[in-house]
Amino acid sequence: MVTPQPGLPFLPWWKPPTTGASNKALAAGLIAGLGGAFLAVPNNGIGWFLAGLCGVGGVLLYAGRPTVERALWLAGALAFLAMGFLRAAEWIFPLSIMASMLCGSIAMAGGKTVRGLVFGAVGVALGGLRSIPWVAKGLSKRGPIGIRPFVSVGVALVLLLVFGSLLAGADKGFNDFLEGLVPDLDVGVYVRMGFFGVVAAAGALGACYLVAAPPDIKEDAEARPGTLRLKDYGLPVGVLVVLFTGFVGTQLAVLFGGEAYVMKTAGVTFAEYARSGFWQLLWVAILTLGVIAGVAHFAVKKTAREQLWLRVLLGSLAVLTLVIVASALSRMWFYQQAYGWTVLRLLVSSCEIWLAVVYLMVIAGGITLRANWLPKAIVGTGAAFLLAVMTMNPERVVADYNVSRFEATKKIDTWYLSQLSEDAVPALVRLPAAERSCALYRLKDRNVEEDWRDWNLARHNAKASLEGVAVTAATCESSYSGER
Structure with a gap:
């Protein structure tokens, strides 16, 4: 029995400083x-x-x-x-x-x-x-x-x-x-x-x-050898590879056959077909990443044969999942063509693009079976993608697209646009008077700033855009038709 030393910190590998705070x-x-x-x-x-x-x-x-x-x-x-x-x-x-x-x-x-x-x-x-x-x-x-x-x-x-x-x-x-x-x-x-x-x-x-007092986590220490042998993970991963191959084959038929093929085989419109499977494909991509990470970490990689099989099985799974991610993105593209962009659709599409980048990094790390850089690269690219989406101003992008689409098709969901923030105002002022009033009535006299600490550039620009623009009370009925 090992008795802990008196005064040992809660995390033994994180020693406290010997002196007080300076x-x-x-x-x-x-x-x-x-x-x-x-x-x-x-x-x-x-x-x-x-x-x-x-x-x-x-x-x-x-x-x-x-x-x-x-x-x-x-x-x-x-x-x-x-x-x-x-x-x-x-x-x-x-x-x-x-x-x-x-x-x-x-x-x-x-x-x-x-x-x-x-x-x-x-x-x-x-x-x-x-x-x-x-x-x-x-x-x-x-x-x-x-x-x-x-x-x-x-x-x-x-x-x-x-x-x-x-x-x-x-x-x-x-x-x-x-x-x-x-x-x-x-x-x-x-x-x-x-x-x-x-x-x-x-x-x-x-x-x-x-x-x-920097902690001594010993990240550079050599990892313990895995215990998962080829006979243990070969069948489960192989079954996934076969299943994904069959799914990718049908997706190629959809992409080349187009809307006529979908309506003939599934009995639904192309937009409904796209909506029906996007979220499932997103979860497939996320869960498969966990499967690859688990097998790569616990698998035995001593001999050249074991390393070759690991590269083939996990590499095939990663490549097929990358095609599935592309299928999910294509579904979202077809769906937004039918119904327009929303902030949620834009965010999940950005998430899919980031997942595609992650799978490319996984494939690159699998070539050498040495991917100590991969966890931090995944977190870093995730933060970079999130910052890029925020910098892109998603609500302004969505509003711009839907206003341009209205100018071409005369279809627009003014109720949804009215729920957006001041970020979307510079785009929404382009609408005709009736639609503009329906989209902007909630923001016309909105003021949440109490002092200089609350100053916000987007709200400042929105206020300037609304000056001189008529926004009146109106009975708002969306000219948009179709189940979304």
């Missing part, structure tokens, strides 16, 4: 905390980007000049935060916040293998929790002299609150004067500021903790 680390936490408390707001606006700049600046003040890889991940984190004031779509904002946190954590925690990247995704959060004794140790070394200024400030605030309240109650003029100086904030606003400030400070201190 002045630079404490300053980084203070800068990030103040930025989060006073700049982050409930709405998507420029305040979030400025708060992110404070956090990144504070961390770099402690960590010093970053490496190229760390600088790229941090730049990605700030780029996602910038979407908070470049785009007005409400669904983009939470995605950009989560993606920014992921990029920032990987920037400081690193990670190459699956294990390392899992830790990298939560490294800053764990570092924030583990930094509490580190920060306390750093503060305790400063002695009573370092605490006295904080005590003095606290006493001054208490005296100001007590005597200020009494004097304000004694004279209405003085009360009005104090109300003009103090902003009108309710308890909820203070709670929100405190929450954002604590989270930002903990994130910055967690990042500094990772610099002071």
Whole structure:
């Protein structure tokens, strides 16, 4: 029986620093905390980007000049935060916040293998929790002299609150004067500021903790040899290869036979045929990726024969899945030709394109059977694709396409377009008066900005586009026909 040593940390391969937090680390936490408390707001606006700049600046003040890889991940984190004031779509904002946190954590925690990247995704959060004794140790070394200024400030605030309240109650003029100086904030606003400030400070201190005590995950250690032999995985993978080959064969017949072949064999229109299978094909591509990863990791690869069979079976499966991804994309293309683009269709199509890139990387890694770079490449390309989609301004693209389609076919779903955000306004003002009123009535007098921290470029441009454009109340009936 092995008895754990006293004081052994929860993660034994992550040793705590031997010294307390330095002045630079404490300053980084203070800068990030103040930025989060006073700049982050409930709405998507420029305040979030400025708060992110404070956090990144504070961390770099402690960590010093970053490496190229760390600088790229941090730049990605700030780029996602910038979407908070470049785009007005409400669904983009939470995605950009989560993606920014992921990029920032990987920037400081690193990670190459699956294990390392899992830790990298939560490294800053764990570092924030583990930094509490580190920060306390750093503060305790400063002695009573370092605490006295904080005590003095606290006493001054208490005296100001007590005597200020009494004097304000004694004279209405003085009360009005104090109300003009103090902003009108309710308890909820203070709670929100405190929450954002604590989270930002903990994130910055967690990042500094990772610099002071980098974890020793041993990602470069040689992996254990697999135990899955060819007789174990050959039949299951072979069955999938045969099944996928049959499916790909029918897809080639559909692509060459066109709509007439589909209506003859399936009894439905080409658009209905495309809609019926897209989501199933998307799941096939995702689940097959898990099958390939599992077999590649656990398979025995000692002899040249075993390596050859692994390349043939998994390579065939990857190539066939790549054709299935192309089939799913073609289905979406035919479907949007019949019914137009929506944001969801654009997003899942982008996801399919990313999956195609992932399968190309899997095929490249399977040639040498050495793909230590693959997990980080998948995460990096995923973040890059998401950022590219946000930069593309999906709601504006969807609105532009549907307006152009209306000009050609006179079919448009104004109810759906009315649910879009200010991102789509510059395209929707091109519509005729009746359709324009139906699509823009919800955004005509909408205003969610309370102060400069809520400023958003897309909302600013939308307001400028709506000036001088007539948007009146109208009875809206969509001229679009057809089941979607």
